[in-house]
Amino acid sequence: MHIYLYEPRADRLNGLMAELRSAKMKPVPIQATFFRGELGLLNRGGHEDRPFLIAENPELMEQITALRTAGCSNPIMVMRDFRNSRDTAAALDAGADDDLVIPVKSIELKARINSILRRSHGHSAESIEVGEVIAYFDGRDPEVSGATVKLSRREHAIFQQLVLNAGRVVSKGSIYDAVYGMSEDQPFDKVIDVYICKIRKKIDQAAESGHNYIETVHGRGYKFSAAADEMGRVGGM
Template identity: 50%
Template sequence: MRILLIENERLIAAALHREIGKAGLRCELSDEADAIRLMQEGDDSFADYDAILVGTVSNGGGLVTQLRRCSGHTIIIGLLGHRCVTSTIAYLRSGADDVLVKPINALEFEARLHAVRRRTHGHSSSELRVGRLTVYLDGRDPAVDGQRLRLSHREHAIFSVLALNVGRVVSKEKIYETVYGLTGSDPLDKVIDVYICKLRKKLAEATGGDRYIETVYGRGYKFEAPSEEEADIGPVAHIAPLSPALAADDGRHVSG
């Protein structure tokens, strides 16, 4: 996941950056002046982040209001130096999704982030049943009939995007932006095709041939339980192997 931290105090920013990194999340730093300048210039990059953290700034509530206008449904979390009911209320009324008190704990932060993320996608529970799959929206690998399906970092990141949008078409570009924090373009977005192929293969092997990821040509991919007719067909007869170059496993870290 791609996180933007807006923090005026450099030492605090460095400490928060280290702590967030412990959760395996990609964190970028900015200060209040730069954030305001970019918004005044009409920069729309704020919507590309999975979450924006607002730390020590001169007017937290005002900044959150501006960020909410230009960041769409991006998660916004306020960070307070000490517990303060008045400031908490101001943040929440301005459009923040949650408020934490510094110093933060990496595991608690990650758990809260997953909770807000699933609620923004309309999921009240951290578990979903999709066919024979149990999908966990708290960062754990999915399970098939109670048995864990082990996924690599990249596979898990892409699977999570699809699972959060179960039953809905997700464009290849959206997957690429969410997983890599960049705009996809040939040949880079071919990476998504590779990992969709890997995911399909693992799901088919674990379920006896069930197909959970559908290609919607010209639009993207859709994750959903196979229909009864598809499930009755039986195992997939053949899955073409990937080329050695494309089959190379995860050598680089990708935030999930």
């Protein structure tokens, strides 16, 4: 999971970077000038799920407003050294999704981010059931026909993009950007096809019905969905 991190204090930045990496997140440090750039580019497919973690600073309100004015739906989380109810209320009213007092452990931060993301995609629970598949948003491997299906870290990241958008077509470019977009060693995008093939094989082999849950929609991308006679089983748990 990529996360944009704004912390102007170098000593705090290094500690936060280490904490986020310990939870398998990929922090991308940004500068104040980032908020004065072309923020509309964040609205491209695959970028809208990347959260912002912004330290309290004199320009905080302007930064939040700039993101929301540009149409960015990315989760925004504010970090503070001390609780201040008035400032917290102002940040939330301006468009922030959460307001935290540091230090905060990465395991809690990741859970808060996952909660915001799944609600933004219309899922209120910690998991979604699609036919025989139970997909979790907290990092657990999915269950298919009652059996746990082991996914690698990269497979899990791609699988989550599919299940967050269950029933809808997700473009390969959107998946690529969500998983590799800010990586320094971006692989050729054909790698998405390879991972999709691996995930599809694992899910289909475990599904007792034999249904192919991941459909390739030629020229558009991929769709994760239940069989037509199981569509009534799609929903949160």
